[in-house]
Amino acid sequence: MTTQYKSLKDLPREHQMAPGTAMCAGCGGLEAIKQIADVLGENTVFVNAAGCMTLLSVYPHTPFRGSWLYTAMGSAPAGAQGVRDALDVLMRRGRIPAEENLKVVVLTGDGAANGIGLGSTSGAMDRGLDFYYVCYDNEGYGNTGHQTSSATPLGAETATAHSNAGGKKDLFGIWVAHRPAYVATVAGAEPVDLARKVERAMGLQGPKMFIAFAPCPTGWHFEPRESVEVGKLAVKTGLWPLKEYVDGKVVHTRPPRPRGERPALEEYLRTQGRYRHLFEPRRDEAMLARLQAQVDAYWDSAA
């Protein structure tokens, strides 16, 4: 597939979001959203569910060049349905010209996407809604203080768990089961891969779904300046597979090196205070082995 994004130099120069929002320094979610917004370009309306990003637009300001609608925690995809349908009606009935059409983009965190909003997402995909969905995944209910969500991985500390006993829901798999037009995982730390995926999706009709790895200094306990490095390590260790689903197939776009050549998961875990209990006061060898085995098993079966 031809792409205009071959290197960092090709990334859009014109930005769709202004700086100076209330997001935490080093927010990996914002990093990804800004990049996605830049590729999507003009004529967008972001339809938001309750979460960290709700505080992007606080009266009387918005950082977006485009439009914005905050809905509720569980129904942003239904809000997107209403906006998309209304725009279609306005164009069909000749009340607005086609040039005034908008790209409708749902924006939610992992909490809304995996839990309370899953029903309305499923409905929108089932109806073949022509929209984008950007989920910024910081692996917990971030805005309320980082409590456990169904996207919190095994072994992570949260505000409600010393060491999470549950696993991370396979949101990618759940979305793929609906056979939408496009699903992809992205990371702000891998901008060229991200840009290519958004570009690819823009050529398609129907649900175009993105899960963006969102390193969270506040919730994961690391220094904001480490955010990009945390994202890069997640990809290099194989923890965060970069993949896309299109035309009925899942393809890994930037697989890590083979087992033995890629960095041990530990290198990634060590960067964050939420995993400190696996190393201090003693190394939890059993859990560390289990987490490494999970990553290895994923890539073994992907091969």
Place this chain on the structure above:
Amino acid sequence: MERKLITGNGAAAWGARLADVDYIPAFPITPQTEIVERLSAWVEGGDMAARMVMLESEHSMLTAAGAAAATGVRVFTATSSQGLLYGMEMLYTVAGWHVPLVLVNVSRGLAAPITLEPDHNDVMAARDSGFLQIHCSTCQEVLDSILLAYRMAEDPRVRLPVLVNLDGFYLSFTREPVLLPAADAVREYLPPFDPQHTAFRGGAPQAQAVAVLGGSLYSYFRYELHQAAMQALPAYEDAAREFERRFGRYHPAVEAYRMDDAEFAFVMIGAFATKAKAAVDAMRADGWRIGLIRPRLLRPFPEADIVAAASGLRGIAVIDQNLSAGYGGILQHELSAALFRAGSQAKVAGFVGGLGGRDIPLEEFVAMAQDARTAADGAPMPPTRLLFTESELRNTRRMQEIAQHHD
């Protein structure tokens, strides 16, 4: 103009059709489902230009409805009971978005216990949401009220969503003769939707429904919502007078039935108020000077009209087809507050009846009026009375035995 024998649900569907709505997000629930089915047949058959979409829950349905209105189209939707409550968060949200739309609620008693009969607890739960409320008691009123609702909702002084209520099972499924105004006449009464300043389109970005932090700023927006709702009082009157001018029927904010020389009055809303009308006729034939005050608008609360209708009364029997557990009927307390503020001397006797569609026979209306008269004559005011008979209690005990109920 056409005359058809149609149900309340059919009248609701005709209201949406004549209003030439643009968008119908839908979800089925008894006893509203027939509205959705009728509309979908018309949309599929090309009789309506609207787009219709089945959402996956009422919470999603109301979100889609508000979002479409915020984008700039005329929206119609409908629900009942549990569905209204499932989407309750979005009623407050959509009202706060300041977008006009019409939501028909076909009222049905709330769980628990779950039932399939009418009453008004569902629509009363929406009372404080910012949605305006119109209550109908005939099929003609249902159709007319939907047109009135769009005209009021889209008035530049208002720009708020409106709930039009009809009683489930009794009005929704009862056929009555209804006059259908001609489509072109309605088009003149309801010109195409004007989004005013609230719209999503390319080239003119808007951030809507953003977070507002700070009590002062938040208060401002909430007060603005209230003031818009209060503006709906004159806006409704204008809409109703214009409707009368064009279509020959006047639907006041408060109906005063045989109130001219009344000493006593029933106060009731909805379809069961027709039973009160029949009771008024029977009792007048018997010498009572009694009438019925039937509010159609509940939000905004038509305080001046109600106080005026009640002027000079000695006693009032309010029948609430709803129950606020721990206090009593809701209308009773709103009415009492209004009368107290106006310095009225009328004694208000409160009754709860018709829950889950429980019938209210003539004898009970007579007994309620007698209670109001006894209080007006100086007896101490009785507490809120719950309408129920000894034979009903015996029957309930029999049921409890079968169910092996243990005290």
